[in-house]
Amino acid sequence: MKNIVLAGFHAVGARLRMDPKSISAVYLDPERRDKRMREMREKLIAAGVRVMTADNRRLDGMAPDVPHQGIVAMAEEKQAQLEFDELLDLITDDTLILILDGVTDPHNLGAIIRSAECAGAHGVIIPERRAVGLTPAAVKASAGALRKRCPSSR
Numbered sequence: 001m002k003n004i005v006l007a008g009f010h011a012v013g014a015r016l017r018m019d020p021k022s023i024s025a026v027y028l029d030p031e032r033r034d035k036r037m038r039e040m041r042e043k044l045i046a047a048g049v050r051v052m053t054a055d056n057r058r059l060d061g062m063a064p065d066v067p068h069q070g071i072v073a074m075a076e077e078k079q080a081q082l083e084f085d086e087l088l089d090l091i092t093d094d095t096l097i098l099i100l101d102g103v104t105d106p107h108n109l110g111a112i113i114r115s116a117e118c119a120g121a122h123g124v125i126i127p128e129r130r131a132v133g134l135t136p137a138a139v140k141a142s143a144g145a146l147r148k149r150c151p152s153s154r
Helices: 009-018 035-046 056-062 084-090 106-118 136-141
Strands: 003-007 023-028 051-053 071-076 097-099 123-125
Touching: 003 009, 003 056, 003 136, 009 023, 009 035, 009 071, 009 136, 023 035, 023 056, 035 051, 056 071, 106 123, 106 136
Parallel strands: 023 051, 097 123
Antiparallel strands: 003 071, 023 071
16 A cells, blocks of 8 residues: 655644554654643554654655645555545435546645545545645645545545
């Protein structure tokens, strides 16, 4: 299974709550010793997640263009995929699915996913071409909204 990079407290914390066994390692900046980092380290260790240290430069290299806040995780890619026919079988009168087209900015994608969660959407369809994927920046911008159990199709 493919690994993805999760950067920042929200993205790592959401995965830790949802599926800690899917996290292969978390890298923490040893210079950051504040309460938030100490509490996160304790939660990671309690969940049995391998915690390692990495300086800010290495973290920047692992999660380029994403404000990582001194924490980066490597985790299994969790992406529910449905065939279009399977998706149609799940739709009821109460189903809300957001279909995207041409969203190329990862921060916009994350904000859209966040808004979809708040609106009660059951899923978001992201096209394969001419659109941004679920990059570390998009995952971070979603502020944990991707932890939902809603199926998505890509």
